[in-house]
Amino acid sequence: xxTYYTEDHEWIRVEDGIGTVGITKYATDQLGDxxxxxxxxxxxxAKGDDVAVVESTKAASDVYAPVSxxxxxxxNALVAEDEGGEGKPETVNEDPTGAGWFCKIKxxxxxxxxxxxDEAAYKEFCEGL
Amino acid sequence: MxxxxxxxxxxxxxxxxxxDLGARIVPFAGYEMPVQFxxxxxxxxxxxxxxxxxxxxxxGPCFLFLKEGLGEAGAHxxxxxxxxRLVPSDIAALKPGQGRLTVLLNQEGGILDxxxxxxxxxxxxxxxxxxxxxxxxxxxxxxxxxQELSDVAMLQRADDRILVAxxxxxxxAVIAPHFLEAADLKFMRCAYxxxxxxxxxxxxxxxxxEDGFELLLPNNEAGIGLVKMLLADERVKPIxxxxxxxxxxxxxxxxxxxxxxxxxxxxxxxxSWVIQKSRRARADFSGAERIMSALENGPAExxxxxxxxxxxxxxxxxxxHLNGERxxxxxxxxxxxxxxxxxxxxxxxxxxxxxxxxxxxxxxGKARPAEVxxxxxxxxxxxx
Numbered sequence: 001x002x003t004y005y006t007e008d009h010e011w012i013r014v015e016d017g018i019g020t021v022g023i024t025k026y027a028t029d030q031l032g033d034x035x036x037x038x039x040x041x042x043x044x045x046a047k048g049d050d051v052a053v054v055e056s057t058k059a060a061s062d063v064y065a066p067v068s069x070x071x072x073x074x075x076n077a078l079v080a081e082d083e084g085g086e087g088k089p090e091t092v093n094e095d096p097t098g099a100g101w102f103c104k105i106k107x108x109x110x111x112x113x114x115x116x117x118d119e120a121a122y123k124e125f126c127e128g129l
Numbered sequence: 130m131x132x133x134x135x136x137x138x139x140x141x142x143x144x145x146x147x148x149d150l151g152a153r154i155v156p157f158a159g160y161e162m163p164v165q166f167x168x169x170x171x172x173x174x175x176x177x178x179x180x181x182x183x184x185x186x187x188x189g190p191c192f193l194f195l196k197e198g199l200g201e202a203g204a205h206x207x208x209x210x211x212x213x214r215l216v217p218s219d220i221a222a223l224k225p226g227q228g229r230l231t232v233l234l235n236q237e238g239g240i241l242d243x244x245x246x247x248x249x250x251x252x253x254x255x256x257x258x259x260x261x262x263x264x265x266x267x268x269x270x271x272x273x274x275x276q277e278l279s280d281v282a283m284l285q286r287a288d289d290r291i292l293v294a295x296x297x298x299x300x301x302a303v304i305a306p307h308f309l310e311a312a313d314l315k316f317m318r319c320a321y322x323x324x325x326x327x328x329x330x331x332x333x334x335x336x337x338x339e340d341g342f343e344l345l346l347p348n349n350e351a352g353i354g355l356v357k358m359l360l361a362d363e364r365v366k367p368i369x370x371x372x373x374x375x376x377x378x379x380x381x382x383x384x385x386x387x388x389x390x391x392x393x394x395x396x397x398x399x400x401s402w403v404i405q406k407s408r409r410a411r412a413d414f415s416g417a418e419r420i421m422s423a424l425e426n427g428p429a430e431x432x433x434x435x436x437x438x439x440x441x442x443x444x445x446x447x448x449x450h451l452n453g454e455r456x457x458x459x460x461x462x463x464x465x466x467x468x469x470x471x472x473x474x475x476x477x478x479x480x481x482x483x484x485x486x487x488x489x490x491x492x493x494g495k496a497r498p499a500e501v502x503x504x505x506x507x508x509x510x511x512x513x
Binding site for chain 1: 444464471493
């Protein structure tokens with residue numbers, strides 16, 4: 001199980017062809033308090049498509065699909081109660097790389113992972129920002 | 130990356146203090162300003178329950194005073210007559226130490242800025258007004274004052290000093306030991322205090338919906354020392370621009386450049402209350418034709434509060450629809466930490482401006498139900 005990172009501060013943890021997607025602590029530190037998360041229940045996404053929206057107190061930001069594939073599960077904990085979720089978007093701040101995951105994508109091309117950074121490369125990338 | 134060469138950013142006298150306090154700094158109105166310290170939500174809630182200290186030194190405090198005859202009989206009327214060429218409010222009616230919100234108008238009646246104008250209190254200061262304009266447009270405002278009023282008035286900029294706001298239910302108790310006079314002030318009244326050879330302006334006002342004060346302090350050890358003393362009080366925390374924005378939105382207050390600009394007149398901005406009866410009777414202000422017509426016949430659009438009925442916040446620029454037709458636009462929106470729900474304000478067609486009117490907000494291409502809401506979203510706590 002390996003975690004990969006994008007330059008837009010998404011992470012994807014891949015196991016058995018399914019990637020769990022979220023945003024990094026660097027991203028949540030920049031965003032501040034997350035107050036609303038919009039993730040679809042399903043859909044097919046190309047690498048780089050908007051797959052979710054995360055809103056902080058001040059602004060709305062897109063979350064991009066790090067890889068292409070079918071969205072097979074969303075994290076209902078983050079989703080508003082009137083949209084079928086549990087209404088706990090603050091989970092993204094509390095545990096961005098764990099319980100604050102956004103969705104799971106069944107990869108259509110595992111080769112796309114080669115274009116992403118590993119943890120060491122991402123750490124170096126952030127230090128250069 | 131910005132596509133234009135960035136202008137050199139300025140720093141307020143409190144910049145080093147912000148950095149020491151762990152602020153995240155962002156460019157704002159030409160300055161490097163703290164957007165947050167511990168976090169927007171926590172800072173917002175602290176201000177509503179205790180007291181928050183805001184650095185607003187990027188704004189444009191200034192003094193406008195008569196070239197001749199300062200302190201003489203009729204001096205206030207003279208300086209008021211000059212400023213009233215540019216604003217539609219009754220400045221002459223201000224009592225010593227009284228302030229009021231007004232707007233700077235262009236020839237078409239569009240809003241160039243909103244500002245607080247205060248008649249200086251105390252002996253010998255009649256003929257001098259204390260004015261605070263917005264940071265983003267202060268140079269333009271001051272150029273206009275100098276261009277239009279230089280026959281009778283002089284302008285003294287005071288944006289090299291420290292301007293801070295202390296806001297929240299504990300503000301009075303916190304400030305009282307430092308300025309005894311402050312506790313007795315009512316909302317929109319100010320005191321001019323001379324202490325240890327330094328001059329301080331203390332005004333009971335702010336932009337959060339809470340009771341509180343704005344303090345114009347000298348840019349020296351005395352001024353910075355006072356800010357540090359206020360922050361040393363356990364009831365006070367430093368607050369960034371992020372929470373300032375969510376606090377003022379809950380309080381239903383306009384942000385210049387967003388909720389009003391040169392395309393909007395005061396009537397459609399729902400600020401017709403800044404035009405007192407005496408000025409309406411004279412109809413002698415810039416853009417009077419358009420504004421008097423809007424007062425009599427109603428404006429085409431009107432600024433209103435908007436309550437989204439679902440969880441999705443509606444941000445600035447979100448279109449407002451009714452039956453698939455565009456009827457307005459959101460100018461400020463987010464989630465109110467105190468009301469714990471999304472809130473917004475914007476402009477709608479005037480026939481749809483009544484509270485309770487159902488509308489749709491087009492959030493990311495999807496119509497979301499909303500209704501027109503009465504402003505403010507919170508009960509203000511001003512000391513009347």
